[in-house]
Amino acid sequence: MSPMKVSASAFAIIAASAFSASARDQLQIAGSSTVLPFATIVAEAFGEQGKFKTPVVEGGGSGAGRAALCKGVGEDTIDIADSSSRISQKDIDTCKANGVTDIMEIRIGYDGIVFATDIAGPDFAVEPKDIYEGIGAKVAKDGKLVDNTAKTWADATGKLPAQDILALIPGSKHGTREVFDTKVVLAGCKADGAYDLYKAASTGADDKAKDKDAEKGCYTLRTDGAVVEIDGDYTETLSRLAANKNAMGVFGLSFYENNTDKLKVATVSGIVPSTETIADGTYPVSRPLYMYVKKQHIGVIPGLQEYLDFFVSDDMAGPEGKLVDYGLVADPKLADTQAAVKAGTLMGPLK
């Protein structure tokens, strides 16, 4: 066959495929990199039963996943968006504008956020207040806001080990950062007293505006090198921590549980993070993980309903399931979720 013919037939194939777009028989999932390992574990177990093909799972981040979900309805759009934060009204509106009107929200479980240091280092037992006093830009001192100049955790808090402050926190593109900000930084800021001082200093018109200013103040972290934002994955945080033994890193519980030989975890408010303490709510820093499903694809893409049922089944997301082995915190209300998935319940309006 001459080169001309080969390329002509190649074009023919491409042209034909562009129009026929042969029926997709494989689920497509994209979104949060925190949910990604769980989604791949389920996809693998789902595919190896042989009834359906293994779903294709992409990472890319919660926001990117939801944006892809809301692109429209049809085989060239994804079926499920994994998300480590709740969908926003803006996303729902975009979805609606593009014809994605039926979205199911499935809470698959919880993920803990842990503070970990090098395995050889000293033990840490922190409160959100201690973290804030270590990394906040300004702290309360004798009733005044002063620039945070503490060099070691001992300087900052008066009780933690005298280890240099170097906090590796997730960058702002991560869903984890949101939880870290609200549950650790803001809580610590309030406990420290800096929140009230920020509020008192605010020139906002009413109480609401002042609260907003105070929150903004609290979220301002040190810029003198004591805080490093990591935009990559937890593997990057881990390698930074390996390079600098003084650092304290923020990790997801599942990542920590698979690297317990290298990391030492800090207790928060006296509680050791584990799937149990997070499930019963005693460990304070956790967040729910979600899947957002395009219900219009159920019955169109083979295996979607079955995959969802399989994901929330006791064998996977249940307290004894595979995902818990990997570090997911099982949802105590999983039975409700299972029923909702079976019934195909759509998500209600955001509260």
Next chain:
Amino acid sequence: MTTLDMTGENAGTGRSKSLFTADKRTAARNAAERRFRAYGVVAITLAILALVWLLISIFSTGLPAFKQTFIDIPVTLDAAVLDKAGHGNPDEMASVSTIGYGKLIAKALSAEIAARGIDTGKMKPRDVAEMISEESAATLRNMVLANPKLLGSTIQFPALANGRIDGYFKGRVTMATAALDKNTSPEKLALADRLVAAGMMQTRLNLGFLTMPDASDQRPEAAGLGVAILGSLYMMFIVLVLALPIGVAASVYLEEFAPKNRWTDLIEVNISNLAAVPSIVYGILGLAIFINFGGLPRSTAIVGGLVLALMTLPRIIIPTRAALKAVPPSIRDAALGVGASRLQTVMHHVLPLAMPGVLTGTIIGLAQALGETAPLLLIGMVAFVRDFPKAPPMGLLDPASALPVQIFNWTQRGDPGFVERASGAIIVLLVFLIVMNTAAIILRRKYERRW
């Protein structure tokens, strides 16, 4: 120091010194030359050291990926368990899930350990079963479903060992780290040592690394490059089939037929610019044109191939035009002189003579495309793909992965077992690139003609 000022101290009259004793200025020039040479040597040494360091680190972490620890277990495929209907029909037997097969393997392992009188210490049967990779259940199930005749027989089944056990024999896991590790325990490692002593467990060459598909975070020991290699091959095929003919046709037209005017100048400038456009831009283009507009499926080899073909086109056109230019005009004049048409001149004489250059350019272009990750990020190829794509042409429309993307993917996994696999994949990619570049060099050496 470098000025050629002839009015200086030594100019003209004062030439009292012999030529053998260097005067001040010559000494300065010689010193400058020696310094320059020293800089060069230092630069090259640094480059070589960096390369050696890179290779040593990649090979030392990556080579273990080609070996894997297996537990050889005699498994009796009990027909009563695996085929309850008793018809030997694979469709009916599919109702037994991998969990059923997992239990069968676990039981066989426990039985074999007991039969050989190996001490399991205080370990429960469940802990012993955790030493086997979860993947082995799926492997066994596929084996039985593909060949129902195996039912009832006892087969020697090489089950993959769990990633941590495997890591122990590769030095990644030690007794000390195992004591801290939630996913394994020193007792398991001690039992693994006894199994090795009994000849049941062995770390040996694992071709599965090249043939098996990707695996999830729970089974790093089973992850392989099969889908990625196949996906990369599909994409290279598409790039070759599209970019080579179009690129050569475009270069021949521009070089031999096109009139020289403002338009062709503009095209020429654009081709040079396109060759320098960052590859991620082609990814955005591919997403917009092929997926959003053309409706091609995401994560597929065809979209990846099309994007890479676009990216490779200018990189083929530029060396092809250079090769055509290098053919002396006398060849053309001679052909035209004996009455050949311009097309005949090009097809019979110019193009064949330029072919070594064209092929070299093409192969180097392909090698670049093979290692490209950025554009594939945007078209959904950085994905967990476990099913092998079908044979072409329809398989081009199936989801696939690619080698560089698989490396990227593995470096982000939480389980430490993926570090060695990412480095192993880099070795595979390097081998592919070296083979391609060597082919280009051989072609050039063998067929290139100088006039």
